[in-house]
Structures are given as structure tokens and as C-alpha cells.
């Protein structure tokens with residue numbers, strides 16, 4: 229088994245009387261995609277915000293790269309965040325910048341002493357990785373929803389992240405574009421050897437991308453395993469996920 233990048237033990241988080249996470253355990257390894265499923269409001273986004281140090285847990289342990297996030301200084305936390313790629317629904321591209329300028333932005337902001345040549349090389353590499361070289365001089369408004377999503381992912385890859393956190397990467401996309409995004413997430417894992425958490429309501433995405441799948445029920449992961457293991461479980465609560473997706477997941481292929 230690969231090294232653990234993220235280790236979460238007995239994590240609790242409440243907002244006032246709202247108990248969101250109550251006893252979450254989760255490990256994510258290098259070169260692994262873990263899909264997190266759970267109904268709306270079960271705390272999936274809260275979980276990834278805690279991992280990135282954007283929210284503080286009430287109790288429990290979160291270690292990233294072997295270090296407890298709670299013990300990091302502000303400077304160390306910033307350094308950690310640079311190794312984490314966020315693909316959030318809200319992480320939109322800047323409309324007034326070209327695709328190239330959007331891709332350069334994180335480098336120019338965070339790594340001030342790069343040369344023009346180094347920046348161009350980094351842009352070339354990530355645009356190649358997402359297969360959209362011809363869009364470099366276009367504006368985001370000229371791209372399809374799927375292309376924008378891929379450029380958004382490229383913009384996080386330019387920082388060479390070791391962890392990718394995807395919040396509903398396929399939401400609102402047609403099935404063919406979903407498949408392209410699923411393929412891209414798998415390619416990113418292989419090429420960058422990332423540890424990824426993929427939050428989704430899309431079971432096809434879960435099946436295609438998840439080396440492991442974990443389902444949040446009542447503030448903790450009731451099930452973790454391969455897609456087949458988890459969805460082969462007779463727990464009637466799992467049924468609600470098929471109903472939501474209007475499909476019967478095929479477990480045999």
C-alpha cells in the first residue's frame with residue numbers, strides 16, 4: 229500500500245447545535261482517488277475544508293503529509309495549501325483574462341521569482357495534460373462548461389499539487405462531458421500521483437474514478453471500500469443513492 233497522505237481520526241465538527249461530523253475516520257493514500265458520497269448537508273464540504281485548514285474541527289485528528297494540521301503555524305498552513313489543488317464549484321475562471329492568463333495566475337501570485345520561460349513551460353505542461361492547447365488565447369466565455377471545468381483543473385495542476393480536492397466535479401455537465409472529466413481525474417492521479425478526494429452525487433463518476441468509495445451517514449463513514457463492496461451492501465440506506473441517480477449500478481463490470 230502507498231503512503232498515507234491524509235489521515236483523519238475521530239473527527240467532530242458542529243455548528244452550534246448542528247452536529248455535522250461526529251466520528252469521521254478516513255485515510256487517503258498517494259496515487260489514490262477516494263470518492264465521498266453523502267446526501268446534501270451531510271458535511272462533505274465541511275470535511276474537505278477541514279483538511280485544507282479552512283475550518284477548524286472541534287475534536288479529532290487531521291494529519292496531512294504526516295503533520296497535524298492543528299499544529300501548523302500560519303506560514304506552514306500556507307505552504308500546505310499550495311500543495312492542495314481545489315476544484316470547487318465556486319472556483320470559477322476570471323472572465324476578463326484569457327485561458328493562458330488564468331493558468332499563469334496562481335504562479336504569478338504565489339511563486340514570484342519564476343522566469344517567463346519557466347511560466348510558459350508550466351502552462352504548456354498543464355494545458356497539454358487537460359488536452360486544450362488550442363484554447364490558450366481564448367476567453368473563458370468562449371469555452372463550453374466542460375472545457376471551463378478542465379481549465380479550472382489545469383489551473384490547480386500548475387502548482388503541482390500532491391492533493392486534489394474536487395467538490396462535485398461533474399455537476400451540471402452532460403454525460404459525455406462527465407466522462408471526459410472522470411477520465412481527466414484518473415489521468416491526473418496517474419500523472420501527478422495525487423491523493424484525491426472527490427465529492428460527488430454522481431454514481432457513474434464514483435464508479436469510474438473511485439479506487440475507494442466512502443459514504444457519510446449521520447456524521448460518519450458507515451461504509452468504505454471499492455464501489456462494488458459498498459454498493460453490494462444490503463443496507464437499505466444505500467438504496468436511496470440509486471434512486472437519486474435513477475440507475476441501478478451494474479456491479480459486475
Ligand SMILES: Nc1ncnc2c1ncn2[C@@H]1O[C@H](COP(=O)(O)OP(=O)(O)OP(=O)(O)O)[C@@H](O)[C@H]1O
Nearest residue numbers: 243246248266267268269270271272273274275427
Ligand atoms: N461555516 C458554517 N457555519 C455554519 N454552518 C455551516 C457552515 N458550513 C457548513 N455549515 C452547515 O453544515 C452542514 C453541512 O454542510 P456541507 O456544505 O458540508 O454539506 P454537503 O454535504 O457538502 O452538502 P451538498 O451535497 O449539498 O454540497 C450544512 O447544514 C451547512 O449549513
